[in-house]
Amino acid sequence: ALLASRGDPDRFARSLAWRLRGWLLGLPAGVGWATLRSILKLWVGFPPSRSGVWSAGNGPAMRASILGVYAGDDEELLRKLVRASTRITHTDPDAEHGALAVALAARYGAQRGPEAVIAAEFLSILREAIPPGRLIEAVERMPEYLLREAMPGEYASSLGLRNRVSGYINHTVPAAFYCWLRWPGDFRTAVEHVILLGGDSDTTGAIVGGLAGATAGVQALPA
16 A cells, blocks of 8 residues: 555555455454454445544554654654554544554664664653553553563563453553564564463564564564
């Protein structure tokens, strides 16, 4: 959709909407309830600007990493692309904030590289870009666990996620960020550890994979 639209947010939304329609026809193995309802609305004629449903699910965060890398330093374009991508399926502001956070993380990682990723610096960027709320509250807990090099399960437990990471965006994004920041240059380890947290692991794995890939580059991907 980005390639077809050349980054124009309106064309991007229309292109992505058609591709989501086709994706659903392929009977995907897993699809969130909000995404399913939204694509059905697209199929019956709703435009992308009105197809989304009220949900703070994590689907928009899963497709946000590439937007952060693509938009680079164009903050206005980045926010427009994230909004277009999110509101096709999810209209709860938390969903957009979570997706924007992932896009910003991917941009930061791609610009800095694994050796220069500094958790405190990234979290400072996040505080400036994302309104106060549950997401910021969750990430504020990270530094003490990262400083101790705690395993992701310990951090997840502090958020009440002892057995699984849910599809709620304010659970998914902090868990993904922790694994990425803990191992920014180790794609395999970061992805494996977020999967081992359990729950909605196809989505959490995709988010961490996007962030780790953007940060470490294609040479870091296992053959």
